[in-house]
Amino acid sequence: MSPQPQAAVGAPLSRVDGRLKVTGQAEYAAELPHARTTSRGGTPTLKGVVHAVIVDASIGRGRITSIDTRAAERAAGVLRVIHHGNAPRLPYRDNSGSNNPAGRRLRVFQDNRVLFHGQPVAVVVGTTLEAAQHGASLVEVDYDAEQPSTDLTEAEPGEPTRYARGDAEAGLRSSAVRLDARYELARNHHNPMEPHATVAHWDGNQLTVWDKTQWVMGTHDEIAAVFDLPADAVRVVNPFVGGGFGSGLRCWPHTIVAALAARVTGRPVKLVLSRKQMYFGTGFRPAYRYRLRLGSDRRGRLKAAIHDIDAETSSYETFTEAVMGAGQMLYSMPHVRQAYRQVPLHVNTPIWMRGPGFASASFVIESAMDELAHELGVDPIELRLRNEPNEDESTNEPFSTRRLTECYRVGARDFGWDRRSPKPRSMRDGNWLIGLGMAAGVYDSGRYPGEARARLDADGTAVVEAATSDMGPGTYTSQTQVAADALGLTMRTVTFRLGDSRYPRTSPHGGSSTMASVGSAVVDACNKVREQAIKLAVEDRESPLYGVDANDVVVRGGRLHVQGNPARGETYQRLLARNNRSHLEGDGAYNGPGSDRSAYFAYNATFAEVAVDADLGLVRVRRMLGVYDAGRIISPKLAESQAFGGIVGGIGTALLEHTVTDHRDGRIVNAGLADYLVPVNADIRELKAVFLDGEDNAGNLLGVKGLGEVVQVGVAPAIANAVFNATGRRIRQLPITAEALL
Template identity: 75%
Template sequence: MSPQPQAAVGAPLSRVDGRLKVTGTARYAAEHDVDGAVHAVIVDASIGRGRVISVDTRAALAHPGVLKVISCRNAPKLPYRDNAASNNPPGRRLRVFQDEKVLFHGQPVAVVVATTLEAAQHAAGLVGVRYDAGRPATDLDEAEADEPTAYARGNAEAGLRSAPVRMDLTYRMARNHHNAIEPHATIARWDGDTLTVWDKTQWVVGTQTELATVFGLPPESVRVISPFVGGGFGSGLRCWPHVVVAALAARETGRPVKLVLTRKQQYFGTGFRPAYRYRLRLGSDRSGRLRAMAHEIDAETSSYETFTESVLAPGQVLYSMPNVSQAYRTVPLDVNTPLYMRGPGYATASFVIESAMDELAHKLGIDPVELRQRNEPAQDESTNLPFSTRRLRECYTVGAREFGWHRRGPEPRSRREGDWLIGMGMAAGVYDTARNTAQARVRLNADGTAVVDAAASDMGPGTYTSQTQVAADALGLTMRTVTFRLGDSLYPPTPPHGGSMTMASVGSAVLDGCDQVRRRAIELAVGDRESPLYGADANDIVVRGGRLHTENSPARGETYRSLLTRNGRSRLEALGTFTGPSGEERHSFYAYNATFAEVAVDAALGLVRVRRMLGVYDAGRIISPKLAESQAIGGITGGIGTALLEHTVTDHRDGRIVNADLADYLVPVNADVPDIRAVYLDGEDREADPLGVKGLGEVVHVGVAPAIANAVFNATGRRVRELPITAESLI
């Protein structure tokens, strides 16, 4: 069959939803106009561990406008059935208002519903809760770890003992919070036994199934609507307790209820990247070829759920070595449950591994890029599978050339500009090429326009735009004649909008559905005696600009509009599917990067300024270069935050997060963001999916923090093994 012309895919197009966003007409979760909606405000636990003794609601209920106060004292019992189709970690998920236990500081212990937001806020402060409080366990260093998840190949201990060069290093990473610009919010409305929620979520199907299991409903009785998400970074990948609270309050009051978390509540009402303690022992020969690595990893989780992430994979696949051992222990603490945050697991492990590689390079006097080249594997040594594509060597070469790596002084503190010490660093990055089952409904109308529906999300990477590009080319239409709709559980199901899987999964389903519709139109034309294409070989027909024609004779053809109208067809429809990986994989699928950083460090004050950064990516086919550039800027900016700014401080006496606001929890602002450049290697990965994509959202973050940390060492000679790197650590 003749390939379809590609006019939209690969073009640097502006976002199709851009005008809606910049004019303020895009509606986010809390902005939907639901008739009769009232307001709910959660009362948070002021202790970190214990139980509720009493809840005094008299003053709150007496306040004008207050409709109801719900707590463990009067809440109905909810089914809370098991939910296998969720992102809930193993354990027993928090059951709001179902018992008196307090598991962490900030846990919802009551909710006030009132006719105005102001009344609800004031009344929430009038609710008197008495506790039997205990001292919470919130310190990673003082709590007992669970049994480890282990991995091994070869004999790491023997390899370490025999290695001429050995290093024993311990690193620490602070807890990070997502802090997206849109707060988490939910509007819930009941119509009989049918529940509709407008929610900030990265997985409408996941929220639908969670609410269905909590309230004992069939999934089709729950509708979740989320057309726009104002940033997520992973925070919307599960249905949080406040969503259940909103739905419960709506059912109990008989009114639609709007509940918006405050900025402070998002620090304990939703998830976070967990804190880590990570010991790495490595051994090599004197030429830098790795012989062994032993990883000992401790990470925080909640006392009621065991959250884990893919922190082991980079240590298994990034470098060639015969001997590897890994032990990954979760440490249950009296905190809310962590969740995936951009580059989950991989970003954490990369900081440790890539910092250690830099330390090894310095110890041996080998250029850091050359050291990595010497340890490049020929295949995935954890599975013995060939890589689908792995162009990390090219990433190194292109990055070193484009960044001017040859200007780096190999000795620390060798470059200075006045009060500023100048350094350069680099790191490698890897991230799993995730794909999963997805569906998309495609409708070609008789007027030559098309509508494509999928229950996907768009938290900012440009799902509306990239899926429209795929659909436009597959149908042979222009971008303006295709409408892609998402964010509604009534649409065909898709996987979570995270893990860089949306383009591969949803995009492949969109491609399949559009291909089906285009082929049906072609079959209709070649079988229609009145069509100019009657009797033509269907395999020779392409569609361009809504017009079907033979590839070699463009004058012979007709439009979708004329074809469907003449045949009395109002539309052609198909359900596109992508099944994801099936059976055993024949290849190892990853995206890769090489990230380069230049920093300036004030010699007296220890202040770090990132001056420029470059990322070079082996990320498969790039559907939208403009969106890809945006992804790199966002991922690198987030990495700057992880490296230099972001961390929460916990008062271990009661589990309170001291800096639960954007005044004291620092994130990068424009003044912190340097010149950022991204280079995407041309190519595709057809082994991974029909589109040949690998995913972008995660890999652009992985490797940023160690590149900056390595640049700081090159500038100062001070090796900092704890994130974030603060001025105090450099003075």
């Protein structure tokens, strides 16, 4: 087939759902279902919805000895109080395929054990939200409390996951220059604008759940497993997500609580987590203790690295993330040894958060590289160039594409790196110490199986469906772009539908995987529809295209024509009407990278300029630049938005975000946006993103490498390195606080 004209892909288009969002018409989980969804998704407007409020455990470990619900049950508007003493037993079939970590997932209201502070111990269902909230305040729970273990520095780690090549100890001993540094990274919480929420409705044995999730099919499969339902008895709907950052990548206990409450009461139930409950009702980026020993020769050629990594997990599940990857392949060195230990604590289970694993590791590795550069008197970019690998040395696979050196070059030029003084505390602006820093970033973008369905109607419009999500990167828009070009239609004549488990199955909406995985399935489905139309035309004696080689036909603006001869052709509408076809339909699939054996990563170089108050230690980020090797950029406007969001998130990790836990009872002290600080407009000044032009065709049809995760990797160390350049203080703990600089 002749290549299709690309009119939409690569164009800086506005979001197709933008108007719905800014006018308040976009429907989120707590607002569903509404009448507006009926024509689009076939979901009814529910009547008689009642409200559920969870009662949280006030101890961090122990057992429930009694629950007194009498006062709550007498309160006006309270319908039921459900807890382990009266809840139905739930099957909880095994379901390790829905992002449930190894272990025994939390079983709500199935026993009297308390595993962490804030665990759901009861739920109150009321006719109004206020009635349910008041009823929840009246439930009295007595406990046999035990001392929880919540301190990563004092708990005993589990057996490590190990990696090794060469002889790291010997390589370190023979190194002319050695570093031995310990780092601490605080726990981070996702804090999306939209709280997690669920509306659950039973119609006989059919369960429909409107839920905030980043994986419609994962939530669907988990609900089916917990309640032991056949797959076709469960439907999960989620057309919009108000931010996620990874918090919606698994089905959390509150979703099960809502469905259970709906079954017990026989009413549709709405359950919305409070902002406080999101700190222990969903996951978080785990805290780390990380020791890195690094060795090089006098010219800075790396010889050996030893990584000892401890990360928190829950006592009942073992959460892991890709924290080892960057240390194995980002730089060339013959000797590497890693030990990654999960430390079981009495906390809820962590979950992936933007740039998972790689963002945490990058702070350590890139801080150490900056320290080594300073020790050697070598420019930080030059040091990285001296250690650029020719292949992924952890697998001996060639890189699909790796343009990190170009990221350095473009970033240094655009940022004005040559104006940086290598001597700390040598650049000032009045009482502000000025520093410039940089860091490399890498992320192992995902490529997972996915499916899509495309239908071209006789009026020349198309509908494309896939059960993916859109938590903010612009999935509605980018998938419409690739579908429009593959079908040869304009953007306004294509509708992309997502967020419904009745649509074709897709993988999680995370891991920078959606464009490569779902996008490839969408292209495949649309190609099949377009090819059906072309075949119909070239075999139709009444068509201007009759007898033309199908490979010579392209479609643009809804019109099929001969490549290079636009005058010879006809529209989809005329073709389908003449052949009495109401529509054409095709199912597409993406099966993963297949036989591709290349090392497939996205990269960046991040640059930061900070100002530090010489007396108070206050850090202000003046400007940041990210340069990205992310393959083909489908939507430049959305890509820039993603980059800015990742940089802002990285500023939060570097300077503001951390969880404070009272280790006496496991309570999170700062569970709320008043005390858990995140960046706001006043914290953000000049941001710039540059995307290298090019494609990476390793294992996907679009030439993309994913962008949503890598944009946060490297931001925190770039800021930390700039702080060192400004002050001469090497801070190895995140966040970097004023008191650490005084």
